[in-house]
Amino acid sequence: MFEIFGIPSQALFGQLLLGLINGSFYALLSLGLAVIFGMLNIINFTHGAQYMMGAFAAYLLLQHIGIGYWEALIIAPILIGATGIVIERVFLQHLRKLDPLYGLLLTFGLGLVIEGLFRNYYGSSGLPYQVPDALRGGRNLGFMFLPNYRAWVIVLSLVVCFATWFGIERTRLGSYLRAATENPVLVRAFGINVPRMVTLTYGFGVGLAALAGVMAAPIYNVSPQMGSDLIIVVFAVVVIGGMGSIMGAIVTGFLLGIVEGLTKVFYPEASNTVIFVIMAIVLLIRPAGMFGRHA
Amino acid sequence: MERVLDPPVLQRHRDTPLSLGVAFVVMVVLLIAAPFLVYPVFLMKALCFALFACAFNLLIGYVGLASFGHAMFFGWASYLTAYAAKTGSLSIPYWFGHTMWFVIGFPPQSPEIAILIGAVTAAILGYITGIIAIRRQGIYFAMITLALSQMLYFFALQAKFTGGEDGIQGVPRGRLFGVLDLNAEMTMYSFVLIVVLAGFLLIYRIINSPFGEVLKAIRENEPRAISLGYKTERYKLAAFVLSATLAGVAGSLKALVFQLASLTDVHWTMSGDVLLMTLLGGLGTVFGPVVGAFVVIAMQNYLAPFGQWVLVIQGAIFVVCVLVFRRGIVGELARILRVRL
Numbered sequence: 001m002f003e004i005f006g007i008p009s010q011a012l013f014g015q016l017l018l019g020l021i022n023g024s025f026y027a028l029l030s031l032g033l034a035v036i037f038g039m040l041n042i043i044n045f046t047h048g049a050q051y052m053m054g055a056f057a058a059y060l061l062l063q064h065i066g067i068g069y070w071e072a073l074i075i076a077p078i079l080i081g082a083t084g085i086v087i088e089r090v091f092l093q094h095l096r097k098l099d100p101l102y103g104l105l106l107t108f109g110l111g112l113v114i115e116g117l118f119r120n121y122y123g124s125s126g127l128p129y130q131v132p133d134a135l136r137g138g139r140n141l142g143f144m145f146l147p148n149y150r151a152w153v154i155v156l157s158l159v160v161c162f163a164t165w166f167g168i169e170r171t172r173l174g175s176y177l178r179a180a181t182e183n184p185v186l187v188r189a190f191g192i193n194v195p196r197m198v199t200l201t202y203g204f205g206v207g208l209a210a211l212a213g214v215m216a217a218p219i220y221n222v223s224p225q226m227g228s229d230l231i232i233v234v235f236a237v238v239v240i241g242g243m244g245s246i247m248g249a250i251v252t253g254f255l256l257g258i259v260e261g262l263t264k265v266f267y268p269e270a271s272n273t274v275i276f277v278i279m280a281i282v283l284l285i286r287p288a289g290m291f292g293r294h295a
Numbered sequence: 296m297e298r299v300l301d302p303p304v305l306q307r308h309r310d311t312p313l314s315l316g317v318a319f320v321v322m323v324v325l326l327i328a329a330p331f332l333v334y335p336v337f338l339m340k341a342l343c344f345a346l347f348a349c350a351f352n353l354l355i356g357y358v359g360l361a362s363f364g365h366a367m368f369f370g371w372a373s374y375l376t377a378y379a380a381k382t383g384s385l386s387i388p389y390w391f392g393h394t395m396w397f398v399i400g401f402p403p404q405s406p407e408i409a410i411l412i413g414a415v416t417a418a419i420l421g422y423i424t425g426i427i428a429i430r431r432q433g434i435y436f437a438m439i440t441l442a443l444s445q446m447l448y449f450f451a452l453q454a455k456f457t458g459g460e461d462g463i464q465g466v467p468r469g470r471l472f473g474v475l476d477l478n479a480e481m482t483m484y485s486f487v488l489i490v491v492l493a494g495f496l497l498i499y500r501i502i503n504s505p506f507g508e509v510l511k512a513i514r515e516n517e518p519r520a521i522s523l524g525y526k527t528e529r530y531k532l533a534a535f536v537l538s539a540t541l542a543g544v545a546g547s548l549k550a551l552v553f554q555l556a557s558l559t560d561v562h563w564t565m566s567g568d569v570l571l572m573t574l575l576g577g578l579g580t581v582f583g584p585v586v587g588a589f590v591v592i593a594m595q596n597y598l599a600p601f602g603q604w605v606l607v608i609q610g611a612i613f614v615v616c617v618l619v620f621r622r623g624i625v626g627e628l629a630r631i632l633r634v635r636l
Contacts (some may be wrong), residue, residue, distance in 0.1 A: 030433060043434045084299050094618060100434055101361050108567065110361075110615020116606030130478065229445075236442040239435060269453060276446035280427045283439065287430040 005100035012265055013144035019261015020254065021150055021219065025212050027253025029234040030241065031161055031209035034249040035168070038181045039201040040092060042103035046233030049114040050206045053080050054213025055222045056118065059129050069132035069218070076208035076214045082208025088199045111228070118224035126221020153215050161250045162212065166248055177201065236279040240292050249290025314634035315499075316457040320584055326488055338612075339487045341592040343549040348572040348584030349498050350541035355578035357502050358534045358567065359514035363437045363566050364424070364444030365542050370561025371420055371447060372413035372543030377463040377556035378456055380409040402618050406469045406477055410490075417543020418536055420447070425535035429528060444563060451561045462557030465551055477551065487548055489511075492540050499581060501537065510534055540571075571609055574616050577585045577623025582636050586624050 029047060036044045040284055044050075057076035061067040067075065086111065095103050131149045138147035168174040177197065180187040184194045213227075241252030256275050264271040282290060329338050347369055354360050383403040404412065428439045451457045458464070468477035477483045501507050512520045513527050527595050550556045559565065568591065576587025591609075598605045616623065622630060629636040 037434075091614065091618065101437070102621070104361065104434055104437055105570070106614055106617040108459075108570075109610040109617065112610030112613065113607050114610075116603045116608075117436065119603040119606065153470045192627060228563075232441055235438040239431070239438050241444065242532065272449040272453075273446045276442050276449075279439070279442055280446075283427050283430050 007152075008266055009143045010145070013066030015261045015265045016258060017144070017146065017150060017216065017261070018264070019258045020055040020154050021257070022260055023254040023257020024154050025216060025253075026160050026234055026237045026257050027250045028157055028212040028215075030249040030252075031164055031235045031246065032205040032212075033234065033238055034243045034246060035164070035203055035208070036205035037243050039177065039198050040088075040096075040103070041100050041240055042092065042095070042107065043100075043116040043235075044202075044205065045104060045107040045231075046087070046111040046114065046208075047107075047209050047218055048229075049111040050080055050084065050227070051113065051213040051216070051230065052118065052224060052227035053083070054210030055129070055217040056082050056122075056224075057210065058214040058217045059160070059222045072214050073211070077210040080210035080213075085199055085203040086200040088205075091204065093195070093199070101212065115224055115228060122224055124223065124225065126223040129217040129222050131218040148160075149218060153219070160208070164208070165246050165250065166183060166261070171247030171288075192225075213250070233275055236275050240275075240279050240282050240289055242289025245291045248289075252290060312635070314487035314629075314636060315581060318450050318636055323492065326492075330481065330484050334539075335484045338594060339484055340549070342487050342491045342590045343545045343552060344569070344572060344592055345585040345588040346494045346501065346548070347542050347545035347569050348576065348588045349495055350538045350545065351569045352481035352573045352578065352580075352584040353501065353541070353575060354534060354538040356583075357507060357509045357514060358531060360429075360432075360441040360531065360535070361437045361562070361570075362428075363540075364391065364428075364440030365539075366516035366561050366563060366565035367424070367447040367570055368417040368539040369544040369549075369565060369569070370451065370556075370558075371546070372417040373491070373546035373556040373560045374451060374457050375416040376409045376413035376547035377466040377550040377554075379412045380406060380469060380551065381405040381466050382456075387619035391607075400491065403469075404469070405473060406471050406551055410544060411550070413547030414540050414543045415552070417546070421539025421543075422532070425532045425539070429531045429535060441563060441566070444561070444566060448556065448558070448561045448563070450556060457556070457558075462555055463550075464555055466554040468551050468554065472518065483552065487552060490544065490548060494544060501580075506530070506533070507585070510525060524529045544589070558635065567609075571613060573623075573636040575580055575612060575623055577629075577636075578621075580623065580625040580629065580636055583623050588604070590624070600620040605621075609613040 021144055029051060033044055033047055036042060036047075054076050057079055058072040061072050061075060062069075072203055088261060091106055091110070092103065097108060132165065135149040135152050138145055138150075140146075166174075176187065180192070180197055181192050188194045216226070237252055237256050238249065240256065241248045243249070256278065258272060259278065263274040270277070309481065326342070328589075347365070351362070351365050354362055379401075381403060383401040384398055393607045428436055428443065431440060452459060456463075461540050468483060470476050471482075471486060475486070477486060502510070509520065509525055509530050512523075512525070513530060517527055533591045546560060549560070572587035573584045574587070575590060576585065577583025594608070595605055598608065620627070625636050
């Protein structure tokens with residue numbers, strides 16, 4: 001036990017860890033938003049609801065079919081990603097020729113429908129989801145206590161984020177994606193099925209949100225409104241990072257999680273609002289965001 | 296590319312302002328007759344939201360800026376009005392957190408002063424958030440306003456004078472100009488009606504002024520407006536502040552009507568509600584927001600027993616409006632009648 005700036009190391013590192021956990025979710029969610037925005041030119045307001053659906057998918061799989069956390073980690077994103085593909089086919093593909101604001105309004109409405117339906121059936125109170133057996137407990141690092149599950153969330157989030165970054169920036173498929181973002185007509189002329197790529201991209205972004213939801217289920221309670229407040233913070237993260245770069249979304253997500261954690265230690269009253277304040281300052285100094293190209 | 300706010304009707308029939316006059320007279324007559332047929336508190340609520348939606352439409356319909364944060368103006372004006380009418384002493388936040396409020400002792404204020412305080416609050420808030428938000432356009436603008444309004448929601452939650460989860464209850468309606476007792480339901484209704492109609496006419500005047508023409512030019516083609524020498528940022532900021540102020544007046548009125556200011560009014564769902572009203576009524580139409588407000592408030596009223604289904608239905612209306620009903624009720628009506636509404 002020792003102190004830093006008059007604050008016990010346990011408290012400081014404990015909050016830093018919480019900050020990193022939040023940052024993991026910010027990074028995963030803003031990554032999904034950035035991927036979707038790149039291809040569809042739509043801000044996916046349903047993202048929060050889809051994150052919530054991921055958590056519920058894990059909960060329901062366990063309750064009704066007895067499928068545990070590890071399988072849910074794979075199955076839930078695929079299931080929810082599939083619903084995303086349906087949404088893209090049924091609704092979003094018709095908006096391609098319209099002003100992007102319509103995409104925003106439509107996904108906002110869809111989010112309300114989904115949240116309302118879940119509230120109807122599961123009420124507003126949180127449902128518990130157990131940490132998987134293999135990740136129970138934790139270890140003492142000397143300066144702080146590290147619960148195994150939280151360490152796992154941070155590592156998994158980092159791995160998924162960097163895998164996504166690698167897939168988009170360093171592979172052939174990723175280069176098609178980036179090319180289609182720049183000029184879809186030309187890419188189609190090369191014989192690549194761009195509409196299908198758009199659909200799958202949306203499904204993938206939604207799957208990322210659902211994955212974050214499954215990861216969040218054992219930490220936060222599973223509840224219908226778990227996504228709506230979180231997503232507003234993620235929007236602020238996206239504005240701060242700028243949506244031009246994948247790496248920007250990841251770095252900003254983790255960074256802001258840490259800043260939020262530190263604020264909880266030094267000035268708890270502002271911990272809810274610090275990200276919004278940072279957003280306002282960034283907009284005043286660098287309107288395009290830290291990593292963004294000007295939209 | 297089809298643009299958000301360009302109902303083709305408006306361009307084709309610009310020469311028939313008669314339809315607007317007739318529609319206005321019909322609206323006023325209906326609103327004067329209504330309290331004898333319908334519960335006045337319901338009407339006053341709908342009227343407050345009609346003004347709120349008209350103020351919102353000024354921004355989305357005529358400048359093309361979709362704000363997802365108008366609840367902050369509505370809600371904060373409502374808090375300040377309620378506080379001024381009930382307690383009086385003025386609390387000015389000069390930094391965030393509940394510890395830092397600058398308090399000036401005043402006696403409880405009369406309703407007109409309380410509303411003025413609410414409007415000024417909304418105007419100042421609109422100016423500050425406007426400076427930040429207009430730096431980005433389109434979807435970024437929507438995300439920024441949403442984030443800022445969430446920040447102000449947390450301020451309201453933490454500030455002492457707002458009463459947190461309880462809100463400010465038992466706000467006295469008081470005597471207007473020290474004479475008219477607003478506790479009488481019909482007096483209150485007349486007052487609300489006059490203020491809302493004045494706001495409605497002011498907005499109509501703004502959109503048909505040279506200033507309004509510049510706003511529409513910005514909506515249609517901002518780079519071109521800039522090349523013509525207009526400082527578009529200033530115009531957008533001015534429109535944002537005007538819209539915020541009128542939204543604030545609506546919030547202030549609502550605080551007096553219900554004698555309550557609460558967290559619901561600053562929550563993002565309120566921004567969603569006003570967006571729905573405007574979209575359903577008809578973006579960029581003169582009467583659309585009024586019709587939309589009455590429809591949505593009536594719906595919330597009658598569907599209240601069904602709990603969360605209201606949320607589902609509202610969401611579904613968003614989806615349907617965007618997919619097949621982009622002109623909204625009044626926009627479609629105007630298209631069928633081939634007039635401007």
